[in-house]
Amino acid sequence: MPAALDAVAALKGGWAGVTDRASLDHAAVNVPASDLPGILGLLKRDHGFDMLVDISGVDWGMNAKPRFTVVYHVFSTLGHEYVRVAADCADDLVPEVPSVTPLWAGADWHEREAYDMFGIRFTGHPDLRRILMWDGYPHFPLRKDFPLAGIDTVLPDAEVVAETKTGAIAAPMMGGPFVASSGEINMSEAEPRAKDESWTEKRPKP
Amino acid sequence: MPTEHAFPDSAARNAQGEFETEKMSISMGPSHPSTHGVLRIQLELDGEVVTKADPVIGYLHRGDEKIAENMTYNQFVPYTDRLDYLAPLANNMAYAIAVEKLAKLEVPPRCQAIRVITAEMARISAHLLGLGAFGIDVGAWTVFLYSFTEREKLYKLFEELTGARFTTSYTRIGGVARDVPDGWTYKVSEFCDQFIPLLEEILDLLTRNRIFVDRTSGVGVISREDAIAYGLTGPNLRASGVPLDLRKDKPYSGYEQYEFDVPVGTKGDGYDRYLVRGEEMRQSVRIIRQAIAKFPPGKWYAEDARRIFAPPKDKVLTSMEELIQNFMIVTEGPQMPAGEVYFEAENPKGALGFYIVSKGGGVPWRLKIRAPSFCNLSILPKVCVGVMVSDVVSILGSLDFVMGECDR
Numbered sequence: 113m114p115a116a117l118d119a120v121a122a123l124k125g126g127w128a129g130v131t132d133r134a135s136l137d138h139a140a141v142n143v144p145a146s147d148l149p150g151i152l153g154l155l156k157r158d159h160g161f162d163m164l165v166d167i168s169g170v171d172w173g174m175n176a177k178p179r180f181t182v183v184y185h186v187f188s189t190l191g192h193e194y195v196r197v198a199a200d201c202a203d204d205l206v207p208e209v210p211s212v213t214p215l216w217a218g219a220d221w222h223e224r225e226a227y228d229m230f231g232i233r234f235t236g237h238p239d240l241r242r243i244l245m246w247d248g249y250p251h252f253p254l255r256k257d258f259p260l261a262g263i264d265t266v267l268p269d270a271e272v273v274a275e276t277k278t279g280a281i282a283a284p285m286m287g288g289p290f291v292a293s294s295g296e297i298n299m300s301e302a303e304p305r306a307k308d309e310s311w312t313e314k315r316p317k318p
Numbered sequence: 319m320p321t322e323h324a325f326p327d328s329a330a331r332n333a334q335g336e337f338e339t340e341k342m343s344i345s346m347g348p349s350h351p352s353t354h355g356v357l358r359i360q361l362e363l364d365g366e367v368v369t370k371a372d373p374v375i376g377y378l379h380r381g382d383e384k385i386a387e388n389m390t391y392n393q394f395v396p397y398t399d400r401l402d403y404l405a406p407l408a409n410n411m412a413y414a415i416a417v418e419k420l421a422k423l424e425v426p427p428r429c430q431a432i433r434v435i436t437a438e439m440a441r442i443s444a445h446l447l448g449l450g451a452f453g454i455d456v457g458a459w460t461v462f463l464y465s466f467t468e469r470e471k472l473y474k475l476f477e478e479l480t481g482a483r484f485t486t487s488y489t490r491i492g493g494v495a496r497d498v499p500d501g502w503t504y505k506v507s508e509f510c511d512q513f514i515p516l517l518e519e520i521l522d523l524l525t526r527n528r529i530f531v532d533r534t535s536g537v538g539v540i541s542r543e544d545a546i547a548y549g550l551t552g553p554n555l556r557a558s559g560v561p562l563d564l565r566k567d568k569p570y571s572g573y574e575q576y577e578f579d580v581p582v583g584t585k586g587d588g589y590d591r592y593l594v595r596g597e598e599m600r601q602s603v604r605i606i607r608q609a610i611a612k613f614p615p616g617k618w619y620a621e622d623a624r625r626i627f628a629p630p631k632d633k634v635l636t637s638m639e640e641l642i643q644n645f646m647i648v649t650e651g652p653q654m655p656a657g658e659v660y661f662e663a664e665n666p667k668g669a670l671g672f673y674i675v676s677k678g679g680g681v682p683w684r685l686k687i688r689a690p691s692f693c694n695l696s697i698l699p700k701v702c703v704g705v706m707v708s709d710v711v712s713i714l715g716s717l718d719f720v721m722g723e724c725d726r
Binding site: 133134135136137138140162163164165166168170171183185189192194196216217218220221222225229242243244245246253254258260262 | 375376379381383384385388419420422544546547548549550551560562567568655657658659660661662669671673675683684686688692693695696697700725726
C-alpha cells in the first residue's frame with residue numbers, strides 16, 4: 113500500500129473526526145481544525161511527509177456553511193507522494209485555525225497569504241499581517257463577496273494621498289475578457305457588461 | 319581642566335559613558351537593480367552587517383487567482399505566461415496538465431514531446447537569464463552579454479513556433495496550439511549543437527573566476543533541513559543536497575522515457591546553486607536531443623479534447639453542429655467535472671503548482687497558484703541575517719526568483 117494511503121488509514125484509525133475527502137488525484141482527508149497541528153505533525157514525523165508545499169484558503173460562498181476551508185498539501189521528499197489535508201473553519205465571521213509554523217518555518221508566508229486573501233486567522237502565528245496587499249487594507253480580496261473590479265480604497269500613506277488626490281480605484285471592466293463566474297447560468301448576468309462595477313456608459317470613467 | 323563642551327558623539331553614549339551603537343533601517347528596493355523586479359527588503363543594519371531582513375512583496379500583485387475564478391479554463395492560459403515570465407512555455411504546460419487531470423484527458427505522445435522540448439528550451443532560457451543577472455550582481459558583466467546572445471537564438475525559435483517571443487500562450491488544454499513547423503526540430507538540434515560549446519565557455523567565465531567564487535562560495539548557505547522546512551524547490555533545494563526533481567520522481571508528460579541526471583549540491587551556498595543551474599542546462603540539452611531523436615508522429619492534441627477546444631475554423635463556418643459547439647465553448651467554457659486536483663511541475667524556478675477546485679462548468683471555483691519564487695523568497699529573513707549588505711545582493715542573485723510569479 114502506498115505511504116499516502118497508509119498514512120490516511122492510520123489517521124482515520126487514530127483520530128476522531130477524520131474522514132475521507134473526495135479527490136480526483138491524491139489521498140485526501142478532512143480533519144477537525146483543532147487537530148491540525150497534531151495531525152500534520154504526525155504526518156511529518158511518522159509518515160515522512162516532510163515538506164509543506166502549499167496552504168490554500170477556499171471560500172465556498174456567502175451562504176455556504178461552513179464558509180471557509182483551509183487546504184494543506186504535504187509532500188514526502190523520499191516517497192514522492194502528496195496528501196491533501198482540509199479543515200473547515202467553525203466560525204464564518206471570524207474564521208480561525210491553529211498555525212502550523214512550529215512544524216514548518218515555511219508555513220509563515222503561506223498563512224500570511226491566506227489571512228491576507230481570505231481573512232482566515234491562524235492562531236499562534238508569530239507575525240500575522242498582510243503580505244500581498246498593503247498594511248491597513250480593509251478588504252479580503254479572494255472572498256466571494258469581493259467584486260472582481262475591486263473596491264475604491266484610500267491609499268495608506270497620507271502624503272501620497274495629498275499629492276495624488278486619488279486612492280486605489282476599481283478596475284474598468286468594460287469590454288473585458290471576463291465571461292462568467294463559477295455557478296452562474298444566466299447569460300445576461302454573466303456578460304462582461306453586467307460585471308462592470310466601476311464605470312459604464314451611464315457612469316463615466318472617474 | 320575639564321571642558322563644559324558637549325561632544326557631538328555624547329548623544330551616542332549611555333549612562334555609563336559607553337558608546338551605544340544605533341541600528342539603521344534601510345529599504346532595499348522596490349526599484350533596485352539587484353532585486354530583479356519589484357522586491358523590497360527592509361534591512362536593519364548594524365554597521366554594514368544585516369541584523370534583520372523583512373521582505374516586502376506584493377508590488378506586482380495582480381490578483382491572478384481572482385481573475386481565474388472569473389474566466390473559463392481556456393481563457394486563463396495567457397495569464398500563466400505572466401507568472402514566471404522568463405519561462406512561459408513551462409508555465410503553460412503546468413497549467414494545462416493540471417486542467418487535463420481534472421478533465422481526465424490523455425494527450426498523445428507527439429503533444430507530450432512538443433511540450434517537453436519547449437519546456438526544456440524555456441528552462442535553458444530562464445537559467446541563462448538567471449546566470450547573466452547573477453553575474454552582473456556580483457560584478458561579472460561579460461556573462462550577461464554571452465548568455466543573452468544565446469537567449470536571443472531561443473527566442474527566435476519560440477517566435478517561429480508560437481508567433482510570440484515572450485508571452486507564448488502556446489499550450490492549449492488537451493494539446494498545443496499548432497503542430498511544429500516544418501524543419502523546426504532540425505533548427506532546435508542545430509541550436510543545441512552550437513550551444514553546448516558556448517555554454518562551456520559561459521560557465522568557464524564563472525566557475526574558476528576568483529572574484530565570482532569569493533563572492534558566492536560560503537555565502538547564503540541553506541542547510542538541507544532549512545531548505546525542506548521552508549518549502550524550497552528546484553535548483554535552490556537541490557543545491558542544498560536534496561535530490562528532488564519532479565521530472566524524475568513524479569514524471570509527467572513522458573519525462574520517464576528520457577535519460578538525464580539530477581545535479582545535487584553539497585554545501586547549499588550561492589556557488590552550489592550556480593553549479594546546479596549550469597549542469598541543468600547541459601541536462602536540458604540532453605533531454606531535447608532525445609525528444610527530437612524519437613519525435614513521435616501523430617496528432618498534437620487529444621482527440622477527445624473537442625469538448626474543450628473550439629472546433630477548427632473552417633468547420634465552424636460551414637457546419638451547423640460545430641458552430642453551436644463553438645458558441646457554447648466560447649460563452650460558457652469547456653464543461654469540467656466537479657472535484658479537486660493539485661498538480662506540480664518542475665519549472666526552472668522550482669515546483670509550480672496549481673490547486674483547482676471545480677464545482678463543474680466552465681469556470682474554476684478556486685484556483686490556487688503555488689509559486690516557487692514565493693516559497694524560495696520566504697527563507698530570506700533567515701538567510702540574510704548576519705551577512706554584509708553586498709552579500710544580500712549575491713544571495714538574491716543566487717536564489718533566482720521572479721516577482722511576477724511571487725506576487726501573482
